Amino acid sequence: MATVLKSKSFQKNLFFSIGGIFLVFAVCFSFYQYGREKDYKIDILHSRLQMYNYEMMQSLGEEGILNDSIFAAYTRTHGIERMRVTVINKHGEVLQDNNYKEVDSLSNHLERHEVKEALVKGNGYDIKRTSQSTHETYFYSATRFNKLIVRSAVPYSAELTESLQADSGYIYYAIALTLLLAIALYWNTRRISRHVGYLREFAVRADKGEELDRELERRLPDDELGEISHTIITLYWKLRHSEEDKVRMKRQLTQNAAHELKTPAASIHGYLESILDNPEMPAETRQHFLERCYAQSERMSRLLIDMAQLTHLDEIPVSSTEKTGRQSKTDLVPIIHNVLEDTALQLNKKGIHLIEELPKSIIIQSPLSSPEGILYSVFRNLVDNTLAHGSGATWIRIAYDNGEFTFADNGIGVPPEHLPYLFERFYRVDKGRSRKLGGTGLGLAIVKNAVAAHGGTTTALPTPEGGLTIKFTFNHV
Numbered sequence: 001m002a003t004v005l006k007s008k009s010f011q012k013n014l015f016f017s018i019g020g021i022f023l024v025f026a027v028c029f030s031f032y033q034y035g036r037e038k039d040y041k042i043d044i045l046h047s048r049l050q051m052y053n054y055e056m057m058q059s060l061g062e063e064g065i066l067n068d069s070i071f072a073a074y075t076r077t078h079g080i081e082r083m084r085v086t087v088i089n090k091h092g093e094v095l096q097d098n099n100y101k102e103v104d105s106l107s108n109h110l111e112r113h114e115v116k117e118a119l120v121k122g123n124g125y126d127i128k129r130t131s132q133s134t135h136e137t138y139f140y141s142a143t144r145f146n147k148l149i150v151r152s153a154v155p156y157s158a159e160l161t162e163s164l165q166a167d168s169g170y171i172y173y174a175i176a177l178t179l180l181l182a183i184a185l186y187w188n189t190r191r192i193s194r195h196v197g198y199l200r201e202f203a204v205r206a207d208k209g210e211e212l213d214r215e216l217e218r219r220l221p222d223d224e225l226g227e228i229s230h231t232i233i234t235l236y237w238k239l240r241h242s243e244e245d246k247v248r249m250k251r252q253l254t255q256n257a258a259h260e261l262k263t264p265a266a267s268i269h270g271y272l273e274s275i276l277d278n279p280e281m282p283a284e285t286r287q288h289f290l291e292r293c294y295a296q297s298e299r300m301s302r303l304l305i306d307m308a309q310l311t312h313l314d315e316i317p318v319s320s321t322e323k324t325g326r327q328s329k330t331d332l333v334p335i336i337h338n339v340l341e342d343t344a345l346q347l348n349k350k351g352i353h354l355i356e357e358l359p360k361s362i363i364i365q366s367p368l369s370s371p372e373g374i375l376y377s378v379f380r381n382l383v384d385n386t387l388a389h390g391s392g393a394t395w396i397r398i399a400y401d402n403g404e405f406t407f408a409d410n411g412i413g414v415p416p417e418h419l420p421y422l423f424e425r426f427y428r429v430d431k432g433r434s435r436k437l438g439g440t441g442l443g444l445a446i447v448k449n450a451v452a453a454h455g456g457t458t459t460a461l462p463t464p465e466g467g468l469t470i471k472f473t474f475n476h477v
Helices: 002-066 068-077 113-121 158-164 169-207 224-277 283-314 320-324 332-342 344-349 372-389 416-421 431-436 443-453
Strands: 084-089 094-097 123-130 137-145 148-155 328-331 353-357 363-366 395-401 404-409 458-462 468-473
Touching: 002 068, 002 084, 002 094, 002 123, 002 137, 002 148, 002 169, 113 123, 113 137, 113 148, 224 283, 328 332, 332 344, 332 372, 344 372, 372 395, 372 404, 372 443, 372 468, 416 458, 443 458, 443 468
Parallel strands: 353 395
Antiparallel strands: 084 094, 084 148, 123 137, 137 148, 328 363, 395 404, 404 468, 458 468
């Protein structure tokens, strides 16, 4: 219920904010358009009177206009009913007026607005001014011709007043259009509010930890807002599944670690218990039991070290170098040579020949300040994996070409169905045999995580000659 009320409040705020802006604009535009239309009609009347002034001047000329009989005859036969026509010189003195024969009694017109504009601009008009002589309200329009100014005027009758008023039809049109736009705005704000309501309901339920289904997602419409909402919900599900996967992996790691540690711990406990329960045990048997305890403790130590490395790799942000910009440059060739020197005796003992196809230097970027240890473990785990599980291998090839490392052997290889899972933690192709060989099941997981921490990828493939090939890349300089 609270979500529905908030959704309606959001819709109301959005509707009134956008509608208010539009209404202010519509009112301002209406006043502006009203003034423009009124000015337009005044300009039309002014133009008509200007045409009358020009036609009279062209028909009569200055001499004819100044002739009383000619002027009186023209104004009687031409013009609008009750039109007043006045001829004024540039000093403002009235020379002719069709309403007054004794023009000398008329006052000076130099200060009249239309006359002043005509002297400056060539023509001018004045709206709704009362005549001092006739005491009637006129619309005046004056035109300057050299030394004379011809002024025509029409009285402000009811017809003229109505004709000069702006047409109110467009106002009704604007009101109708505003109502239609208000309906459209209401419909769109309601649609947006509905989307926001869906997302708010989804967020509230997710925040409370309630069970979420796909019902909200199915109710989203097929438009741009629906796509955005769908993307947000999809991102949530991906993050949720990612978190669930992390929790599952941690739980699985804990269970597997406990299982892997339980076997050597039980062996150590059994051997020591046998030694303590049999004080008269022969020295050779006692020595054998102690050696087995030591071997199992070594296995536990390796397992704990590998788990610590994986935990450290999990804590390295994937984009740490992009955010902080702190990167260290490391040459991998000396690290690889150190690994090969440390494992040379074991390789020789198993009759494995080393094929090295490396350049003099391979510089990579690392998010770690001292990455040598982690990078050493990558190549060491690859060699140890071949030593432990590459039965029958006669050679190991370490090559580098076009930014990609290739680590291959020609041992017994791995069945194709197991290749996608080789880099999972504690995964073993032959679980019983791997435990006998002392492996922890974390070596290749460390390889994958260490490579990923340096911006690379890892892939397992079968060697064409038989055996296992692992290809991987690093974030190179």
